Amino acid sequence: TTAKAAGLYxxxxxxxNAAERRGFADALMLDWRxxxxxxxxxxxxxVRDGVIHTPRVxxxxxxxxxxxxxxxxxxxxxEVVVRDIxxxxxxxxTECFLTGTAVEVTPVAEVGEYRFTPxxxxxxxxxxxxxxxxxxx
Numbered sequence: 001t002t003a004k005a006a007g008l009y010x011x012x013x014x015x016x017n018a019a020e021r022r023g024f025a026d027a028l029m030l031d032w033r034x035x036x037x038x039x040x041x042x043x044x045x046x047v048r049d050g051v052i053h054t055p056r057v058x059x060x061x062x063x064x065x066x067x068x069x070x071x072x073x074x075x076x077x078x079e080v081v082v083r084d085i086x087x088x089x090x091x092x093x094t095e096c097f098l099t100g101t102a103v104e105v106t107p108v109a110e111v112g113e114y115r116f117t118p119x120x121x122x123x124x125x126x127x128x129x130x131x132x133x134x135x136x137x
Contacts (some may be wrong), residue, residue: 006125015082022090028087032053038084042100044108045069047121065099065129072128076135078121088116097122099133105129 018027028044031037036055038044043066045054052073054066072082090096096108096116105126107118129135 011062024112025092030087031055033059033084034087036060036087036090042098042103042106043098045093045099045122046085046090046098047092047119050121051081052121053081055085056082063100065101065104068132069099069105069125069129071126072132076124076128081126083096095119095122097125099129104133 026039026041027133028039028068029037036044038060039056043054043060043063045052047053054070070082080126088121089123091113091114093114094117096111098106098108104124107122107126108116110116
């Protein structure tokens with residue numbers, strides 16, 4: 001999980017293709033224990049009551065964009081909880097966003113049956129990250 005690996009790309013590509021055939025843009029991957037891991041090419045974050053929740057790095061790629069967004073959030077005084085997340089918890093979250101080199105910070109509107117509203121927190125992080133990488137801060 002500390003390096004990108006060819007095998008991981010194949011299963012993620014297959015999962016993304018399957019999701020696209022069902023009308024979705026991407027797939028949410030679970031780890032071997034059944035907890036939320038990441039999207040097929042990006043890290044995932046959820047928001048509940050102004051607190052950000054994201055999976056532990058023991059079972060995901062600890063992306064540089066992920067690390068940067070966590071740092072930005074904490075600098076802004078936003079609590080970030082890194083923990084195991086059960087798929088059934090998704091109904092408790094109000095916002096969801098992805099981070100990664102290609103997606104930067106991208107709000108998510110739905111994951112399967114679960115709906116999210118891109119809110120002030122995720123939109124602020126998206127804006128802040130965008131200005132940071134374009135050296136506009």
